[in-house]
Amino acid sequence: MGLNSPITIGRIDYANAWPLFHQLEERLDRNGFEVIKRVPSELNRLLQTGELDLSAISSFSYGQNANDYVLLPELSVGSVGNVNSILLFMKEPIARKRPETIAVTTTSATSVNLLKIMMTLHFECNPEYVPAAPDLGKMLETSDAALIIGDPAIQASWQDQGLYVLDLGQLWNAWTGLGMTYAVVAARREVALIDPESVNKVYKALKASKEYNKVNLGPLIDQACLQLGGVSTYWEMYFHSLQFDFGSKLQEGLKLYFDYSKQLGLLSNDVKLTFFEDQSAQ
Structure with a gap:
């Protein structure tokens, strides 16, 4: 499977992923990239079949397909404690x-x-x-x-x-005693090899969106109240309870989750976290 044209990006269609994806499309060339919203299980399938080049997916789906994917660093949906959803x-x-x-x-x-x-x-x-x-x-x-x-x-x-x-x-x-990572952002390994520049553009745009949204939650809170109901104090608490940086405590928790999944026969192989390398940082 090769590249899609335009490059296709999967976005989780839940509020918990908004801080990663809000304003992403404004940071990308719309002629070269297309963002597709779906629930996680559908994104898992589309990335696996190659209909998506890069996507937020269920962490478990990465575990099932780790040999075919690379993770984008510092991007995830997780929590250390209550996730609330x-x-x-x-x-x-x-x-x-x-x-x-x-x-x-x-x-x-x-x-x-x-x-x-x-x-x-x-x-x-x-x-x-x-x-x-x-x-x-x-x-x-x-x-x-x-x-x-x-x-x-x-x-x-x-x-x-x-x-x-x-x-x-x-x-x-x-x-x-650890955090848990529910969703990660992964690119198909072949896409990262064939067109690392495009993957890098998406990676940088996602990181910029994440950093901006973390300190500018107001529009997301307003959107959540309008679209999903509830009050602003709830949504402020909700977004602050989530972690999006895929830090060491979340990685450690995810590795344990994969170990337990293998122990129980939910996964057939050991899982290694393999990351895309930011070409511009070298």
């Missing part, structure tokens, strides 16, 4: 009763496997996982618990439904 809704508290069936989102891979790791190794139970669209009411009609991610998880968390809610970011941090 990867939530397990339960009918009963887990300390009282382990769930026997869990409806799980079909929109991501990282969170579902993170849940499987913690259920197996931390809570020492083996529930049945039932893939389902992210509709909390329907999910709980036939399951003891439901895992929802992204904007639907946030909106569900605002409703007082008498449910018990676990934040997977907080659970992971309390269990391991």
